[in-house]
Amino acid sequence: MLADERFHRYQFPDVKRDLMAGITVGIVALPLAMAFAIASGVKPEYGIYTTIIAGLIVALLGGSRFQIAGPTGAFVPILLAVVLQHGYEDLLIAGFLAGILLVVMGLFKLGNLIKYMPRSVTIGFTSGIAVIIFTGQIANFFGLRGVEKKEAFHENILELIQRFPTVNSYSLLTAVIGLLLLIIIPKIAPRLPVLLLALVIPTLISVLFYPDQVESIGSAFGGIPQGLPTFHFPEITPDKIMKLLPSAFVIAVLGGIESLLSAVVADGMTGKRHHSNRELIGQGVANLVTPLLGGIPATGAIARTATNIRSGAVSPLSGVFQSLFVLIILLVFAPFASYIPLASMAPILMVVAWNMSEQKAFMHILKLRSGDSLVLVTTFLLTVFVNLTVAVQVGLLLAMVSFIKRMGNQLEVEKVLPDQPHGEQVSPHPVNAGRHCPQLSIYTIEGPLFFGAADRFERTLTRSIHHRPKVLLLRMRLVSLIDATGESHLSSLVSDFQQQGGVVLISGIRKQPLEMLKKSGLYGKIGPEHFFPRTGMALRHGLTLIDREKCGSCRHSAFRECEGWHKSRETKREMAVPD
Structure with a gap:
């Protein structure tokens, strides 16, 4: 001015x-x-x-x-x-x-x-x-x-x-x-x-x-x-x-x-x-x-x-x-x-x-019974009984910890299956016990992948893919950002999965997370050909990587293609039976 x-x-x-x-x-x-x-x-x-x-x-x-x-x-x-x-x-x-x-x-x-x-x-x-x-x-x-x-x-x-x-x-x-x-x-x-x-x-x-x-x-x-x-x-x-x-x-x-x-x-x-x-x-x-x-x-x-x-x-x-x-x-x-x-x-x-004294605002925050209430009371008591310097420092620290905890809880990792596997856009739904693919796992990740949520992200995915599928497809359109800690945990997951012979596919990744993966080298490690703008495109590519021989004995029918593969295998068996 x-x-x-x-x-x-x-x-x-x-x-x-x-x-x-x-x-x-x-x-x-x-x-x-x-x-x-x-x-x-x-x-x-x-x-x-x-x-x-x-x-x-x-x-x-x-x-x-x-x-x-x-x-x-x-x-x-x-x-x-x-x-x-x-x-x-x-x-x-x-x-x-x-x-x-x-x-x-x-x-x-x-x-x-x-x-x-x-x-x-x-x-x-x-x-x-x-x-x-x-x-x-x-x-x-x-x-x-x-x-x-x-x-x-x-x-x-x-x-x-x-x-x-x-x-x-x-x-x-x-x-x-x-x-x-x-x-x-x-x-x-x-x-x-x-x-x-x-x-x-x-x-x-x-x-x-x-x-x-x-x-x-x-x-x-x-x-x-x-x-x-x-x-x-x-x-x-x-x-x-x-x-x-x-x-x-x-x-x-x-x-x-x-x-x-x-x-x-x-x-x-x-x-x-x-x-x-x-x-x-x-x-x-x-x-x-x-x-x-x-x-x-x-x-x-x-x-x-x-x-x-x-x-x-x-x-x-x-x-x-x-x-x-x-x-x-x-x-x-x-x-x-x-x-x-x-x-x-x-x-x-x-x-x-x-x-x-802000009595009304004080009581309002106190009634919330949340992390903000703890920050309020702690800052107030430290101001009165210790000193203002300590109160501001501890109050800010508690507020940051509370914020990180809330942000960390916003990260959601859910195993899903699409209802339209032939299109470029799919609508995923949670996987149930009777319908999933042993060879291709799809996960929707939602929220910021940062230091407050990175460990939870890796533990959730590691626990969920213990059966070691051939292809792991990560839908990351809803991941707003990735920091260095989040990138490190994702890299660890990718390395472990690739050592077992698996392939990682990523769809819909935003600009900031993509730039982070490029700077860290993880983009090249996963492979540029394994990044797709839409889940449908990634899914079609993933289906070309799985072992179709195993699909014949699978009865889950997770995808529309599964029925065709089953019929094809039955036909081959009938042709192989002697008169």
Whole structure:
């Protein structure tokens, strides 16, 4: 997607619409930026820096005209783990490495591949992330004192239980007020900026009626500086790269998935089309630059992008205006942010977690009681109780194994006989005990002949042709593909059959399997004269290869020709009898 295409038919009145949309999204993004930063274990201003810088770069360089980028809930567990294990400085390095990976993914045009991520995996880790975010805000919601953040989920739960007697009633009151506002305002006044009101109103109440009774951004983090930080390049060493690369990879994959999902949602709402690879490059550049100015990893935010569209956005300028609006707020109102209670931010994140938990989709997949259900539950539990990196890796592995198993079960091998042996096209029917040919066996093979089904294919055929017929005819019109493992098993079967003096015929083979057999040499081993476009042609040739003397004593009459051969043999016997 070229830049001029994103501004196609753009007119001056559209600037006003983009400006209003940008301000609206900025109002939504500001509290989320601080909340996600705090939940990730860093200072709230780092989330604001991310919103300003990443939002601006993605708007200018991304592949969607409506994308709004910034910190999101999907990153919270992985960022918090990096901060707890390695510290904030290494988090910047992980984000920088993730930016490099995203740019590489875009340059190698991997944007279309990310959409093949199994839904059971994405729902599993998204629901797990929602649980982590929700439980991570319990301490701020109740104002618990002395709570230490742990890496393990169960350790955090035990910590909350031990500290629960330290509930601060003022914090609880503040959080409940914010939660009620989040629930009620959308119902009675959906156009009002509910997130901002749920942040400002509890803050004003706490400052006016019970000052210094609840923990605030000022008391916890020392306030928010006015302005952006100076440029700083983190110290990157080979050891740190190796240590942080797994986390960077997960950040890059999650960032790519969420940004492209957000772009797809925007396409569905507007009828426009995004450029997936350009979007990855834009996200990558944003994550390369943002850590150099103190920001945390960012990606496309689905809710903020949808808000941008609903607010009347026309072009990427709405994302630019959003970043500029948040920057102005930072420059003018940063000192007032010190009064914001942490308890007022807790319900915002809890509601975000609830909305991203995908409860209906989770229960739907769970009720299927299939391999997808196992992948879902495994990914969910590993996300919650281990970490997101392991969850994604194991989830993808299980999904692949489940897919291979299903595909392997699709391969069918059936012994058949035709009902029209004289024509080029035949209609095969399963063989029954009373009608089969001892010298010529015909098998229909249906499905992909790949590593997940190759062994089953060879075992089935080997078991079925134990009586060693003279001719083996394989009907392969329904074989969609053959991989190296499938070719190897087929070659083994052909070699064994030919060593016993048999002949293999193949009919109806498709282009890809035929090319595979030619490249491997199996085509020449079978013999080009033994490949036929139709089963009828192969069958007529096969009947010329069998021993007709044996047909005379056969009473199966598998083919129409059998009756003629029987009569011919009886005639010869009668002529040989003396008077």
